Amino acid sequence: MTALTALPAWQDTLKHAQRLQSIDLRAAFVSDPARAQRFRLKACGMLLDYSKNRIDDAALASLFDLARATGVETRRAALLGGERINTTENRAVLHTALRAPRDADIRVDGQNVVPEVHAVLDRMNAFAERVRSGEWLGHDGRAITDIVNIGIGGSDLGPVMACQALKDYGTPHIDLHFVSTVDGWQLADVLEGLDPATTLFIVASKTFTTQETLTNAKAARAWLVAAAGEAAVAKHFVAVSTNGPAVSAFGIDTANMFGFWDWVGGRYSLWSAIGLPILLYIGPDNFRALQAGARAMDEHFANAPLEQNLPVILALLGIFYINGMGASTQLISPYNQPLHRLPAYLQQLDMESNGKSVRLDGETVNYHTGPVIWGEPGINGQHAYYQLLHQGTELVPIDFIAAVANPKSPREHHLIMLANFLAQTEALMRGKNETEVRAELSAAGLSGDALEKLVPHKIFDGNRPTNTLLLDQLDPAGLGSLIALYEHKVFVQGVVWGINSYDQWGVELGKQLAKTIEADLRSPHSLTAHDASTQGLIDYVRKALKA
Ligand code: G6Q
Secondary structure, eight states: OOOGGGSHHHHHHHHHHHHHTTOOHHHHHHHOTTHHHHTEEEETTEEEEOTTSSOOHHHHHHHHHHHHHTTHHHHHHHHHTTOOOBTTTTBOOOGGGGGSOTTOOOEETTEEOHHHHHHHHHHHHHHHHHHHHTOSBOTTSOBOOEEEEEOOGGGTHHHHHHHHHTGGGSOTTOEEEEEOOSSHHHHHHHHTTOOGGGEEEEEEOSSSOOHHHHHHHHHHHHHHHHHHOGGGHHHHEEEEESOHHHHHHHTOOGGGEEEOOTTSOGGGOTTTGGGHHHHHHHHHHHHHHHHHHHHHHHHHHHHSOGGGOHHHHHHHHHHIIIIISOOOEEEEEEOSGGGTTHHHHHHHHHHHHHOOOBOTTSOBOSSOOOOEEEOOOHHHHHTTTHHHHHHSSSOOOEEEEEEEEOTTSOHHHHHHHHHHHHHHHHHHHHOBOHHHHHHHHHHTTOOHHHHHHHHHHHOBOOOOOEEEEEEEEOSHHHHHHHHHHHHHHHHHHHHHHTOOTTOOGGGHHHHHHHHHHHHHHHSSSOSSOOOHHHHHHHHHHHHHHHO
């Protein structure tokens, strides 16, 4: 593997970043009337305006060179073609096959996986129709009114985010609940007020070995059995997993199991059977539209030239700031309330994928990789942490996301929201210079010392980079395209950095140690040696538990 830092395109990119660190964007828009038009792109029902970034044509050209030099196009073909690009787990990475049309032919080791994908989707659709229509009955003959998805990480965040985002499309006669944490408060909270006879549990776990999920699932099963007896389980529990034997061993008939495959990564799995709660909630037609939106983005990603490729552009801009200008975080700022879980979802998608410091060839990187992803709905952010974005010392690139159409929000609200959305990107770009501050303060009647003291506090540097993403609509297709956009963005960044975006060994150590500490907490004395801090804390907790 050629060292990334030795590539001429890398070195050029860093030089451009240094040159553009102090670009005057306000002046750039004045001197180049075509700038806004040139740095915007419309595809897959969304407009990306990326002109408010610290870029120019030369910098972008070097970034596209970098993408080519690091093999983005070849790796993209390998991803979409079912090659085992997840080398540390020896797996293909085929979330795109989950939304491929029925007649597509995508092979893993010579075997077309698309027929199996559609066979499971057909079963999911049929099951969803039965539950939604009231044909699927609980143990005492009543229809299902509540669905509880028990899962964590990739088996939770995607469905939660999508069901919130598509609330307007949700069936009104079924309430959805999600249980992820092993802190028993959450399950207790959800079960309170539910009727076992009208509740359906989905136990969602790829491996079916995840301690948190199995602990919650056991408790939920016991709750049902206590109320309705063992025979009720078949009517009230379904499983989503790749591990049939473990599902059986747990006590769920595999006739009530929806399968998927090892080439579906947890954080990329909402398109698979893990999306069952979404499908139950929004129905087969809307789930198909969600997938079609993602497929449209897949096709765009596969076919558009790099220079006009939405995920590639987002990825390269991110790299420009992370590696060229020292940014260590990326803010996701959605303005539509239904997208309020998008930052949490993208946090896992990006940080679990690209939070790596070893390259595919086993060498340690000598450059920064994945950033910290964070965010909340943008309007709330404006009244909280946006101060730092405008005047703090951190460089925080921001993705502003909103839908132009918002039928649910009254026009009065929607206009105010969009005005704020647009104003923030303008303010972050243009800032407010000293002359403007002085003029403003004078106009407000200030002069002399009082004015002088305030001037430095009221200056905004500006030139704070933002992407503006305007979705035509926040509908199933629009959401599908948006999610796939970020999936592919993460892929492209991983390729440039030469890392494996599809494993997650970093989550293992904590799990291993939790097992030993759990044993220690159950016994009067620790069975394993720990450092003095951890041992002290174990003793403290053990004592408190006894009290
Ligand atoms: C996702 C991760 C992780 C996983 C959970 C749940 O990419 O692998 O978040 O989804 O740990 O795993 P199970 O689905 O196997 O319970």
